[in-house]
Amino acid sequence: MSSTSPSHTYRIELTPPDITSYQAGNTGTPYVTTFDSGKPGPHVMVQALTHGNELCGAIALDFLFREGVRPVAGRLTFAFANIEAFASWDTSDPNRSRYVDEDYNRVWSDDTLKGERNSTELRRARELVKFVDAADFLLDIHSMHDPCAPIMVCGATGEGGEKSAAFARKMQVPQNLLIDTGHPAGLRMIERGPFRDPRAPQTAILIECGQHWESSSVDVAIDTALRFLQATGVVESSFVKSRLRIQPTAAQTTINVTHAVVAKSLSFRFAGTVTGLQVIAKAGDPIAYDGDEVIVAPYDNTVLVMPSMAHLKVGTTMVRLGRATLG
Ligand SMILES: [Zn+2]
Known part of the structure; x- marks a missing residue:
């Protein structure tokens, strides 16, 4: 048997979007914007750049901003998360911009957020946690180091994974839904608070859109975000349907x-x-x-x-x- 591995470098088909126009936002927190319909409904949040080298989510949010998406019920929050890591993007070494000090998606327990420790990522998580905790529905957009079909990461078995998978079935994409056992290195954002309580209505999902720099990851990110917004009921179906990019498969698989x-x-x-x-x-x-x-x-x-x-x-x-x- 050979010891081949998939750790070689992949072609970069994407260009980091210019997101500086979103820095001011309207929430008092840089790179966080909330649109309020003024009508009852859920608070829905979409986050990009949890990892600074995962470009498709930032491109998807930029697309939705430019298309003029607005909620017809409830509130809609868009957040660019690890902007310091993203700002360090270097085409000759793109893996380095994943994070500055530590993985932003392993710091979401109260012990860590309210603890003594400090880092670039912890400071940003402490800014954004009030939005995460106010969200009824959360979509966190990611991509993967190695080529792979898109995967919806639904959370852990018995800790919210099943309700998130049920929500992803309403969206009809992607084909593969993953219910896992968490990460020993620390709590992910989708596992925080009521998201991990099977009886609570709050629901969080994490989409892995494909390899970090392949152009198809953008289609997956945009399509998933649109279907997510439709499933939460905050955006009109007519806005969503005219912009979809991917045909759902007949049946989804739960892993x-x-x-x-x-x-x-x-x-x-x-x-x-x-x-x-x-x-x-x-x-x-x-x-x-x-x-x-x-x-x-x-x-x-x-x-x-x-x-x-x-x-x-x-x-x-x-x-x-x-x-x-x-x-
Ligand atoms: Zn990621």
């Missing part, structure tokens, strides 16, 4: 993460070339090697969720394993 494969040594390698959402047909077939250990598929049709050699360190989650069901 429940069952295992996380964590590197125990720097000799970790996959058993051949792997791609996101690749299916290992037979239980017992090798997935990876780590020192003397062979990691095998725990059941037939094991799905590889976001395998990546990009961040190999002892203790890093290299791939998660999931079980897929239709619907």
Whole structure:
């Protein structure tokens, strides 16, 4: 078996949008804008640039601003999150602008937000948390390091994942919905407060639109944002329908993460070339090697969720394993 990995650099098909005209906003917080319909309805939030090198969300928000989207019920908030990381964008080294000090999407527990620690990302999260906590519906727009079909990350099993997946089924996209087990490194924004309470109506979803710099990620980001706004009821269907870009598949697939494969040594390698959402047909077939250990598929049709050699360190989650069901 070879030890090929998908960690090479990909072609950059996107140009970072000029978002400086959104800096002032209208909320007192830079790069956050709220439109109020003046009518009853939910508070809906769409966030881009959680990671500064994920351009498609910023392009999607810029598109919606320029198209003049306005709520017909409730309120609509658009936020560009990690603007300092985004400002450091360098086409010759685009991965460096993911964050400045730490991952902005691992700091969302109250312990961390209200704690003593400080960082560029924590300061920004402390500015934005009041908007997140006021949101009834939240869409967080991301993209992935390696090429992969779009995935809706719905949150963790028993902690909001199921209600978010139900909401994504109303949107009819993307084909793949992921219910996972969270990240040990820290709480994500979509797992905060009532979003993680299965009985609370507040719902948050995170779309992974494809590889960071492929042009198709923009179509996914715009289409997903439009369908999200329609499903919340704050934007008229006529506005949405004329701007959709993607035909939904007949049936969506729900992938429940069952295992996380964590590197125990720097000799970790996959058993051949792997791609996101690749299916290992037979239980017992090798997935990876780590020192003397062979990691095998725990059941037939094991799905590889976001395998990546990009961040190999002892203790890093290299791939998660999931079980897929239709619907
Ligand atoms: Zn991301």
